[in-house]
Each structure stands twice: as structure tokens, then as C-alpha cells.
Amino acid sequence: MAAVTTVLFQPAVAQAVVLPTVSIAQAQSSSIFDMSETHLTAISIVLSTIGGAAVYMVNESWKRRQYIEEKIKDFETSPETINVRKMLSAELQCIELFPFVDKAMERFVIVDDRLWAAAILACKCNHTLQEEYDGIDRETPLYLQEPAVKSCIRDNFNRFLHHLQHFEKMIQAGALDKEKLRSYLYPWFETIKQIGTSESVKCPATKQQYTQHTALLEYMGLLDTVLDDQLSIVQRDVRALVTRYRSLSSFLEGRSSTPQATSKHVPCPDPGTA
Known part of the structure; x- marks a missing residue:
């Protein structure tokens, strides 16, 4: 009975040792993924801001040109x-x-x-x-x-x-x-x-x-x-x-x-x- 008890106990010990190792690897992988996702989100926000600013500047430049042209036309006519x-x-x-x-x-x-x-x-x-x-x-x-x-x-x-x-x-x-x-x-x-x-x-x-x-x-x-x-x-x-x-x-x-x-x-x- 003692031998049976020993055989049954060893796999349990082995299982107890392996499970924490798998959990650490998964945690590390999840942490890396979260960091990458955060960086991508930040980059996306920056690119979106730059793109929005560029579009705004183009629109403002066009509005200014239109305003100037209208003023000159008003003067001439x-x-x-x-x-x-x-x-x-x-x-x-x-x-x-x-x-x-x-x-x-x-x-x-x-x-x-x-x-x-x-x-x-x-x-x-x-x-x-x-x-x-x-x-x-x-x-x-x-x-x-x-x-x-x-x-x-x-x-x-x-x-x-x-x-x-x-x-x-x-x-x-x-x-x-x-x-x-x-x-x-x-x-x-x-x-x-x-x-x-x-x-x-x-x-x-x-x-x-x-x-x-x-x-x-x-x-x-x-x-x-x-x-x-x-x-x-x-x-x-x-x-x-x-x-x-x-x-x-x-x-x-x-x-x-x-x-x-x-x-x-x-x-x-x-x-x-x-």
C-alpha cells in the first residue's frame, strides 16, 4: 500500500511543478501583447492627430485663399x-x-x-x-x-x-x-x-x-x-x-x-x- 501511495503521489508532485511554469509563460506572453497593443494604440492616436492637423491646415489654407480672392474681387468690381x-x-x-x-x-x-x-x-x-x-x-x-x-x-x-x-x-x-x-x-x-x-x-x-x-x-x-x-x-x-x-x-x-x-x-x- 505504501508503494501504491508513492506512485500515485509522484505524478501529483510533477503536475504541481509543471503547472506554475505554464502560467508564468502565459502571463509573460499576455504582458508583451498588452504592451504592444498599448504602443500601437498610442501610435494610431499620434498618426490620427497628425493627419487631422494636416487636413485642418489644408482646409484653413484654402479658406484663406478664398477669402483673399473674394476681397480682391470685391475691390476690383x-x-x-x-x-x-x-x-x-x-x-x-x-x-x-x-x-x-x-x-x-x-x-x-x-x-x-x-x-x-x-x-x-x-x-x-x-x-x-x-x-x-x-x-x-x-x-x-x-x-x-x-x-x-x-x-x-x-x-x-x-x-x-x-x-x-x-x-x-x-x-x-x-x-x-x-x-x-x-x-x-x-x-x-x-x-x-x-x-x-x-x-x-x-x-x-x-x-x-x-x-x-x-x-x-x-x-x-x-x-x-x-x-x-x-x-x-x-x-x-x-x-x-x-x-x-x-x-x-x-x-x-x-x-x-x-x-x-x-x-x-x-x-x-x-x-x-x-
Whole structure:
């Protein structure tokens, strides 16, 4: 009985020794698997984050380009930009100064250099502006009244300058690369440079005589004889934008002296009766 007992007991001992060995190996294998799974999960999270950031950057870059293109398009196609371009043209053209008027013939006015130069120089004197506003007759068609015409001319030039100011603010904020604007602004710089000098216009505030060319430079803040602290906020921003591309003195070189055909505003003929 003792021998039987011994035989039966030995396998039990052997089994007791082997079982713990198998359990340790399984635990080690499970631990390695868990660590690998943790590392893979972390890597997946990192790759997902990088991928998401890349997609976000692409989308943001596309949105920025779209926004810039829209702003440039707004500038190029806005009524005030079109009107200012026509007024600064060497040819006399009909300018739609009163788009809100019902009759088509009363919306348009021919604006010569003397008229727009006198209109923007009046910005230097608030008293003169108030006198002009007070002199507008509400019963008479606006296109027949020089004070009303000058007021709308100033409004177009003011909004034109605000467009330029907005571009400068975008560049300062890092939202716009100045090189993207170069091709759009260069024709404007050349137009400003080539404005004639044949007309003599007196500033109502200082009584100083200006040509139409120097009147425009004065209004835009582009005369190099005027210090920055003498400019308005809009003028300072416009000057900052322009000097990113060329010097102020360049606008005084090679000026055109070709005279304009008329010296006072003339209503455009009614398209329906012409």
C-alpha cells in the first residue's frame, strides 16, 4: 500500500511543478501583447492627430485663399473702384454717382479733373463741407447741383481708400502676402503717377493752389512733404501700403501735363434720347 501511495503521489508532485511554469509563460506572453497593443494604440492616436492637423491646415489654407480672392474681387468690381478708375482716366466718361435715383439720365455725370480735385480737397475743411451739404436743394435733381456731385465724388474716393486700408490691415495681421496684391495695385500706382498737372485748384482750407495730381497725392497721404503725424489714420495706412511697393518720390517723376477737355461737370445725355 505504501508503494501504491508513492506512485500515485509522484505524478501529483510533477503536475504541481509543471503547472506554475505554464502560467508564468502565459502571463509573460499576455504582458508583451498588452504592451504592444498599448504602443500601437498610442501610435494610431499620434498618426490620427497628425493627419487631422494636416487636413485642418489644408482646409484653413484654402479658406484663406478664398477669402483673399473674394476681397480682391470685391475691390476690383465695387462701384466706387470703377467710378474712381473712370474719374482718373485720361478720357472723360459718364460716372454713375447717383445709382439710387429712379431716372437713368439723372444718375450719371461727366466729371473732369478740376471737379474731382476740388471735391477731394474740400475734405481738408469741415466748414466747407458743411456749407456744401447745406446748399443741396432736395427739390432739384442732384445731378444738376455741384455740391451734391462733389459730395458723391468724395464718397467714392473715401470708400476707395478704405479698400486700400483694409488690404494694409490684412498684411499687418499676416493674413495676406503683399506679393499677392502687387499685380492688382501696380496699374493703380501707374495711373496715379500719370495724372495730369494742367489744372489749378485752390484748397478751400489753406487757399493753397494744387494741380489735380498733387491734390490726389495730398488726399491719399502720398506727398512726401507731409509727415506721418499730419495724416489721418486712413491716410497713414494707405501710405504704409503704397510704400511697401514703391517710394513716395516716384509719384512725382515723369508727370503727364496733358490737359483735359472740359473744366466743369456736364450731365450725361439720356441714353434713351441720344
